[in-house]
Amino acid sequence: MDDAKLIRIALAEDNPALRLVLTRTLSSDSGFQLLIQAENGQKLLDCLCDTPVDIVLMDVHMPVMDGISATRRIKERYPHTQVIAYTEDDHDTTIVAMHVSGAKSFVSKRDNLLELIKAIRVTASGGFYLTPSVSTTLQRYLAAAQRPDSTRLAEELTPTEKKVLQATVQGRSSSEIGDLINKSPRTVEDIRQRLYQRFNVPNKEQLIAKAVRMGLA
Numbered sequence: 001m002d003d004a005k006l007i008r009i010a011l012a013e014d015n016p017a018l019r020l021v022l023t024r025t026l027s028s029d030s031g032f033q034l035l036i037q038a039e040n041g042q043k044l045l046d047c048l049c050d051t052p053v054d055i056v057l058m059d060v061h062m063p064v065m066d067g068i069s070a071t072r073r074i075k076e077r078y079p080h081t082q083v084i085a086y087t088e089d090d091h092d093t094t095i096v097a098m099h100v101s102g103a104k105s106f107v108s109k110r111d112n113l114l115e116l117i118k119a120i121r122v123t124a125s126g127g128f129y130l131t132p133s134v135s136t137t138l139q140r141y142l143a144a145a146q147r148p149d150s151t152r153l154a155e156e157l158t159p160t161e162k163k164v165l166q167a168t169v170q171g172r173s174s175s176e177i178g179d180l181i182n183k184s185p186r187t188v189e190d191i192r193q194r195l196y197q198r199f200n201v202p203n204k205e206q207l208i209a210k211a212v213r214m215g216l217a
Contacts, residue, residue, distance in 0.1 A: 007124045008053040010036035012044040012070065013086070014062040018109070022057070025113050032120070039063075041070025048074065053081060054124055057116075058103065060087040060094055065173075068101050068205070072171025075102030082123050086116065092137045093209040099138055100212055101171050105129035153198065154216055161198075164191045165216065169208050 009032055013019045019037060026034045035051050038044035042065040044056070056074060060067040071083045085103040087094070088110065095106060105123045107116050108131065119129035130138070157165065160181055167177045174185035174192075181188070192204070201207045 006033040010053040010056045013059045041065030056083045057086045069171040071101040093206040096209040097205045106134045
């Protein structure tokens with residue numbers, strides 16, 4: 001196949017064994033060109049500065065920088081690069097958080113590798129690849145009406161809390177949010193903990209999902 005027609009791929013996966021399996025699978029397809037292998041989101045972004053790709057296969061839970069934050073940054077810097085979420089974590093909150101960050105397609109690590117190959121081709125041609133369960137989740141969360149208490153909760157948030165919430169949904173790090181509101185990263189973490197309590201959620205992914213569902217982000 002002509003190089004011009006190859007689908008250029010980057011892989012972000014922190015599991016070395018799985019990364020090796022995926023590398024062998026992708027490299028064996030004459031239509032693919034695997035250009036980047038990264039064990040976390042930050043290394044992926046560093047590589048993308050010099051090596052453009054068409055598709056990123058993105059794990060969600062990685063050290064240094066997770067897939068949610070990395071996806072947000074990719075879509076900001078390289079809007080034509082499409083991200084496929086490739087993860088074992090198919091919880092509703094994770095799916096919504098990745099969707100909000102800019103992931104276009106979703107494949108479970110439990111799926112056959114042929115599903116991944118299909119997802120890459122569909123996404124590279126401009127389509128969306130969603131399993132039935134993922135499609136249902138996104139419809140339920142993103143098309144749902146705002147909860148009755150969303151207005152009250154929005155009114156209770158301070159201007160600083162609103163900025164931290166918006167920036168968290170955008171995948172900003174604590175340091176970046178600190179620069180935005182002129183506070184230390186530690187203060188940002190304290191504010192985020194208060195948001196967890198206000199929204200009655202235990203972590204960032206669920207905070208993002210709930211804020212989106214309530215129309216607050």
